[in-house]
Amino acid sequence: MSKRTLSGKVVKDKNDKTIIVLVKRRYAHPFFGKVMTSSKKYHVHDKDNKFKVGDIVKIIESKPFSKMKRWEVFSQKWYKYKLNLQSLTIQEQDV
Secondary structure, three states: OOOOEEEEEEEEOOOOOEEEEEEEEEEEOOOOOOEEEEEEEEEEEOOOOOOOOOOEEEEEEOOOOOOOOOEEEEEEEEOOOOOOOOOOOOOOOOO
8 A cells, every 4th residue: 555645834843853734635515516625734754854834845654753743754845935025126117
């Protein structure tokens, strides 16, 4: 049986070697057909403490690391970039 993989956003990184990832799932309601969104938080093993709040990561099922941790970071999709609007200059051109 293959291991499940999920992707989500890091919402907490205060614990040592542990991050908390929020995974959102969208599905259509079985009867009404309305698109519903449900979310769940997973405790994920991060052995190098390299992921920060706001990073988008992929997680994979693994052996139990502790009572709550059953997932580990598989890969990182992209980093959170901070945009400094003060240093950004926009020049207008006449057409």
